[in-house]
Amino acid sequence: MAMDTYMPMVRLGEPMRAGGIAQVIESKHPKYKPGDIINGLCGWQEYPVFEPNRADGVPPTKLPAHLDPALTLALSVTGLTAYFGLLDIGKPKPGETVLVSGAAGATGSIAGQIAKLKGCRVVGIAGGPDKCAWLTNTARFDAAIDYKNENVEARIGELCPKGIDVYFDNVGGEILDAALLHIAMHARVVLCGSISQYNVGDQSERYGIKNYNALTVNRGTAQGFIILDHLDRAVEGLLCLHKWVQDGKVVQEIDVQHGFENIPATLGRLFTGANLGKQILKVSDAPLPLRTSGIEKAVLAVLSAYYSRRA
Numbered sequence: 001m002a003m004d005t006y007m008p009m010v011r012l013g014e015p016m017r018a019g020g021i022a023q024v025i026e027s028k029h030p031k032y033k034p035g036d037i038i039n040g041l042c043g044w045q046e047y048p049v050f051e052p053n054r055a056d057g058v059p060p061t062k063l064p065a066h067l068d069p070a071l072t073l074a075l076s077v078t079g080l081t082a083y084f085g086l087l088d089i090g091k092p093k094p095g096e097t098v099l100v101s102g103a104a105g106a107t108g109s110i111a112g113q114i115a116k117l118k119g120c121r122v123v124g125i126a127g128g129p130d131k132c133a134w135l136t137n138t139a140r141f142d143a144a145i146d147y148k149n150e151n152v153e154a155r156i157g158e159l160c161p162k163g164i165d166v167y168f169d170n171v172g173g174e175i176l177d178a179a180l181l182h183i184a185m186h187a188r189v190v191l192c193g194s195i196s197q198y199n200v201g202d203q204s205e206r207y208g209i210k211n212y213n214a215l216t217v218n219r220g221t222a223q224g225f226i227i228l229d230h231l232d233r234a235v236e237g238l239l240c241l242h243k244w245v246q247d248g249k250v251v252q253e254i255d256v257q258h259g260f261e262n263i264p265a266t267l268g269r270l271f272t273g274a275n276l277g278k279q280i281l282k283v284s285d286a287p288l289p290l291r292t293s294g295i296e297k298a299v300l301a302v303l304s305a306y307y308s309r310r311a
Helices: 069-090 106-117 129-137 152-159 173-180 213-217 227-246 260-272 294-310
Strands: 019-023 037-041 061-063 097-100 121-126 143-146 164-169 183-191 221-224 254-258 278-282
Touching: 019 069, 037 069, 069 106, 069 164, 069 183, 069 227, 069 254, 069 278, 097 106, 106 121, 106 164, 106 227, 121 129, 121 152, 129 143, 143 152, 152 173, 164 173, 173 183, 183 213, 227 294, 254 260, 260 278
Parallel strands: 097 121, 097 164, 121 143, 164 183, 183 221, 254 278
Antiparallel strands: 019 037, 037 061
């Protein structure tokens, strides 16, 4: 809430910040009408009010009403993060080896599956035998490393004998350090997140990367990114991901919890690894009739096919 984040800290007295999908109940803005479905920073509240010109005022995005809201929410942030992070920064090529940490999570699982679509050999790192089995049996990863029960650095060496061409990092810390020891020449390290360090309150106690010189030796690059930098292409990514899911090329696992009172406990599941895939919570059904049309569905179907072939 108040660490080195890319958005202003949550102000005292405000609801906790959170992304969500909501329905417009009342609007004084010509772009939004009652019944519209929007995606935005809804927060931990039942009735968010979106105001212009706020410091953290990411404008809500109007969504096609016929799309499944749970799937759209799952793809809208974490899915787009995987899409742009892997394709624009990782730039995977057929035959390359891609390693993904946090691979059974919402972002990592999509990143790895996109890498498979690009013809790469994909290895995932996850916690526990069940998640590792899901990666290889359902998400179609080539191999998985159980960081809770295996020596990660040794297993990377065994499973990636020619080195890692693209490392999609969601966890930071010791696992990032281990991966750096095995990067190939001209490797790309995609710095997406560092969840292993988020709960370390004292800056001095955070894990310091030791093997960064491997980037110099192997002429590799490491680049961080934020999904907010790619929002101008959000429709492209969403339609492409929806098409891949619809065609069975990508599996999006969604862990749905229920009830407004369960929001804090649901957030906690992310830090214990209790969730598989995207963690979301459903507060209620849409109270108003949905605004949609056959023409909109047809146009979006054509665009989805176009984007999925071009990606």
